[in-house]
Amino acid sequence: MKTTILGYPRIGAQRELKKACEAYWKKTITKKELLKTAKTLKKQNWLIQKELGIDLIPSNDFSLYDQVLDTCLSVGCIPQRYKSIEQTNDLELYFAMARGLQNDDIDVTAMEMTKWFDTNYHYIVPEFEKNQSFAYYSNKITEEFKEALALGIKTKPVLIGPVTFLLLGKEKESGFHRIDLLNRLLPVYLEIIEDLIDLGVEYIQFDEPCLALNLSDKERAAITTTYNAIHNKFPKLKIFLANYFDCYGDNLETALKLPIDTLHLDLVRCHLQLDDILNSKYFNNHIKLSLGLIDGRNIWKNNFEDSLNVVQKALKKLPPENLWISASCSLLHTPYDLELEKNLNSEIKQWLAFSKQKLEEISTIRNLCLTENEPYLSLYEENKLANLNRKTSKLIHNSKVKERVSNLKDTDSHRTHSFDIRQAKQKEALNFPLFPTTTIGSFPQTKTVRSWRLKHRKGELSNENYEILIAKEIEDSIRFQENIGLDVLVHGEFERNDMVEYFGEKLDGFAFSEFGWVQSYGSRCVKPPILFGDVSRNTPMTVYWSEYAQSLTQKPLKGMLTGPVTILQWSFVRNDQPRETTCNQIALAIRDEVIELEKHGLKIIQIDEPAIREGLPLRKEEWPNYLNWAVKAFRISASGVKDETQIHTHMCYSEFNDIIASIADMDADVITIETSRSEMELLDAFVNFKYPNEIGPGVYDIHSPRVPTLEEIEKLLSKAKQVLPKEHIWVNPDCGLKTRDWPETKRALENIVNAAKKLRQQEIELV
Numbered sequence: 001m002k003t004t005i006l007g008y009p010r011i012g013a014q015r016e017l018k019k020a021c022e023a024y025w026k027k028t029i030t031k032k033e034l035l036k037t038a039k040t041l042k043k044q045n046w047l048i049q050k051e052l053g054i055d056l057i058p059s060n061d062f063s064l065y066d067q068v069l070d071t072c073l074s075v076g077c078i079p080q081r082y083k084s085i086e087q088t089n090d091l092e093l094y095f096a097m098a099r100g101l102q103n104d105d106i107d108v109t110a111m112e113m114t115k116w117f118d119t120n121y122h123y124i125v126p127e128f129e130k131n132q133s134f135a136y137y138s139n140k141i142t143e144e145f146k147e148a149l150a151l152g153i154k155t156k157p158v159l160i161g162p163v164t165f166l167l168l169g170k171e172k173e174s175g176f177h178r179i180d181l182l183n184r185l186l187p188v189y190l191e192i193i194e195d196l197i198d199l200g201v202e203y204i205q206f207d208e209p210c211l212a213l214n215l216s217d218k219e220r221a222a223i224t225t226t227y228n229a230i231h232n233k234f235p236k237l238k239i240f241l242a243n244y245f246d247c248y249g250d251n252l253e254t255a256l257k258l259p260i261d262t263l264h265l266d267l268v269r270c271h272l273q274l275d276d277i278l279n280s281k282y283f284n285n286h287i288k289l290s291l292g293l294i295d296g297r298n299i300w301k302n303n304f305e306d307s308l309n310v311v312q313k314a315l316k317k318l319p320p321e322n323l324w325i326s327a328s329c330s331l332l333h334t335p336y337d338l339e340l341e342k343n344l345n346s347e348i349k350q351w352l353a354f355s356k357q358k359l360e361e362i363s364t365i366r367n368l369c370l371t372e373n374e375p376y377l378s379l380y381e382e383n384k385l386a387n388l389n390r391k392t393s394k395l396i397h398n399s400k401v402k403e404r405v406s407n408l409k410d411t412d413s414h415r416t417h418s419f420d421i422r423q424a425k426q427k428e429a430l431n432f433p434l435f436p437t438t439t440i441g442s443f444p445q446t447k448t449v450r451s452w453r454l455k456h457r458k459g460e461l462s463n464e465n466y467e468i469l470i471a472k473e474i475e476d477s478i479r480f481q482e483n484i485g486l487d488v489l490v491h492g493e494f495e496r497n498d499m500v501e502y503f504g505e506k507l508d509g510f511a512f513s514e515f516g517w518v519q520s521y522g523s524r525c526v527k528p529p530i531l532f533g534d535v536s537r538n539t540p541m542t543v544y545w546s547e548y549a550q551s552l553t554q555k556p557l558k559g560m561l562t563g564p565v566t567i568l569q570w571s572f573v574r575n576d577q578p579r580e581t582t583c584n585q586i587a588l589a590i591r592d593e594v595i596e597l598e599k600h601g602l603k604i605i606q607i608d609e610p611a612i613r614e615g616l617p618l619r620k621e622e623w624p625n626y627l628n629w630a631v632k633a634f635r636i637s638a639s640g641v642k643d644e645t646q647i648h649t650h651m652c653y654s655e656f657n658d659i660i661a662s663i664a665d666m667d668a669d670v671i672t673i674e675t676s677r678s679e680m681e682l683l684d685a686f687v688n689f690k691y692p693n694e695i696g697p698g699v700y701d702i703h704s705p706r707v708p709t710l711e712e713i714e715k716l717l718s719k720a721k722q723v724l725p726k727e728h729i730w731v732n733p734d735c736g737l738k739t740r741d742w743p744e745t746k747r748a749l750e751n752i753v754n755a756a757k758k759l760r761q762q763e764i765e766l767v
């Protein structure tokens with residue numbers, strides 16, 4: 001019985017890769033220095049896995065930006081607009097595809113970015129043309145294998161499987177389906193594999209998480225074609241096929257019939273599938289199983305007793321040499337090392353395992369299965385105790401909270417009156433012009449603002465002085481917003497480290513780490529708070545700064561909250577009760593905050609739910625149940641206020657078509673959404689559905705430093721005006737401005753306000 005993992009985090013325990021990439025982009029370090037940092041990180045990752053007892057260690061799980069982008073370069077899937085960069089500098093090309101590039105000679109936009117399945121990790125979306133050709137282009141995969149080999153480690157290179165690669169991409173023109181490109185793509189994979197085999201590779205891991213989705217017959221056939229072709233050409237190669245994040249489901253028969261060496265199972269997300277497989281008539285016991293027992297998506301300690309039971313079950317049908325002990329998915333989604341945490345409550349800390357601790361758990365489980373397992377029995381006992389302690393801890397349970405959730409009534413998730421009635425009252429109370437303008441909440445989180453927070457945390461800046469600085473920043477932003485003439489102002493979120501972590505820090509039932517960083521996209525990281533117990537709000541969270549900001553202006557100020565589903569989705573959440581229950585607890589806490597903001601004079605409150613789409617289960621059968629409780633949780637948070645109080649919500653990065661009815665069902669008075677990059681295409685869902693409430697389609701792509709011109713914004717707005725009732729249209733950016741700098745923010749927002757003014761003028765001239 002051996003151990004393996006599917007992938008390891010790569011950002012560095014101290015976020016070394018983030019810092020190096022950002023320095024390289026600013027040209028304060030050279031390409032050579034960046035690559036040196038990368039090399040050191042890879043080496044550290046391999047050596048720690050070796051030291052902690054991982055037998056089959058992955059390579060090519062490292063990436064300077066994103067593994068799907070890496071795959072694009074491996075197979076030469078480079079959109080036309082980058083061809084002029086291609087010749088000059090490989091890193092420049094790579095980062096241009098990731099982030100766009102603007103200089104005297106070149107002006108190219110970035111490739112699209114979207115969520116990796118149901119995670120908060122974003123990948124770069126491959127672009128395909130009808131006549132797409134592929135060619136073996138970058139040699140990253142072989143180079144990394146050689147790098148590890150030089151350290152004495154023969155790795156298992158990780159490749160995103162060709163079918164998943166195609167399905168994750170997008171057709172950039174009509175008249176074909178991307179899956180039809182398989183016959184062109186496969187030969188390139190075969191070339192790469194041949195190179196790897198020449199270098200001595202024994203195992204290759206093919207990640208095909210598309211197997212967790214509802215696949216068509218054609219897509220399933222593509223899986224069969226692919227792995228038959230690879231096996232026929234390289235019969236000695238050991239194919240390690242990995243699906244994760246959900247069951248094989250309908251795709252199980254296809255998977256079991258493949259000529260592969262190992263099938264990997266995510267037993268955390270789908271623990272019943274082991275029985276399905278062992279009992280399947282297609283199962284043959286020559287196949288090896290990789291048991292994904294350790295949770296790669298969450299930070300709770302494994303329960304060894306349960307895991308050993310699973311292994312025993314497998315051992316009834318398979319010899320031990322046909323089993324791998326592993327984690328459910330790549331450890332990319334969990335932080336580096338729990339040992340770095342010096343300030344975590346020690347009771348809570350003993351319940352947790354970060355990536356490094358998960359490596360230890362994997363080898364301990366294997367060691368406990370050995371006949372000579374005595375040296376490890378104390379670890380087993382320790383694990384049992386920690387799990388028992390977590391079950392019974394006083395820190396977790398709050399009977400008042402449980403009672404409040406179980407006493408929720410239907411009326412708690414309904415506003416007093418329907419939208420029409422509310423809208424009329426709000427129009428009277430707020431008296432906005434046509435096409436009111438607003439922003440999504442955050443203003444630039446500059447290095448300076450972040451450095452105040454760091455100093456404050458370290459005790460180098462007193463509470464009082466920190467607050468003086470934040471207050472001044474808020475005041476400046478209010479004056480700026482008034483000057484350019486925005487209709488609904490925001491305070492700017494300067495006091496927040498992150499829109500979820502900030503609330504985690506204020507709510508009971510959450511703990512937070514110091515170094516628990518997880519990559520979100522490229523160099524951007526998040527530090528998800530740890531939701532370990534019943535959630536309650538014992539103190540106002542945003543009232544102080546919102547009330548202060550409102551006191552500075554006659555214009556209405558929009559209070560800014562993160563919604564229950566997003567807090568749930570972007571935290572490390574307890575796994576001892578249904579997510580629905582936890583979400584309702586958060587919803588009640590947010591509801592109390594909404595009511596309190598109203599009490600303190602705020603007439604408009606935004607409850608952000610950017611993660612509601614991402615939280616959708618991977619399989620459609622499970623959508624209705626999820627949407628039902630998620631929408632209800634939002635409504636619970638929003639329904640405690642009077643008709644006159646205007647509730648906004650905001651979503652970004654979303655394909656809205658599938659779930660538009662549920663979005664409407666959230667019944668927010670106003671929704672602001674991301675649409676600018678798709679030229680308002682995303683608005684179609686709202687139009688086709690006749691979305692009943694007010695809506696602000698984004699007119700400024702905040703993911704790019706580019707400033708949209710007045711004309712561009714006008715064009716987008718006139719598109720919106722053609723399809724939406726003009727009384728329903730708001731004018732705003734796609735998302736918050738925290739990742740932007742002030743100069744471009746100011747120019748862009750001025751253009752936005754002026755575009756709205758021009759639109760109003762046109763309306764007056766029309767009558």
Ligand SMILES: Nc1nc2c(c(=O)[nH]1)N[C@@H](CNc1ccc(C(=O)N[C@@H](CCC(=O)N[C@@H](CCC(=O)N[C@@H](CCC(=O)O)C(=O)O)C(=O)O)C(=O)O)cc1)CN2
Nearest residue numbers: 120447450451453454497498499500520523524525526570
């Ligand atoms: N949780 C979450 N998920 C999300 C989003 C989001 O906003 N939050 N937005 C979408 C896109 N994803 C994003 C993820 C991260 C960031 C982001 O800006 N992250 C920051 C960190 C934000 C943060 O927590 N900041 C802290 C700590 C900042 C820090 O690194 N401080 C330095 C010191 C200051 C400095 O020199 O910069 C340090 O500790 O060493 C703070 O402001 O207090 C980063 O990686 O740079 C943006 C978007 C989807 N998912």
Ligand code: MET
Nearest residue numbers: 440441442608610736737
């Ligand atoms: C990822 S959605 C962000 C919403 C938040 N209010 C902001 O403006 O940053």
Ligand SMILES: [Zn+2]
Nearest residue numbers: 610652735736
């Ligand atoms: Zn957003």
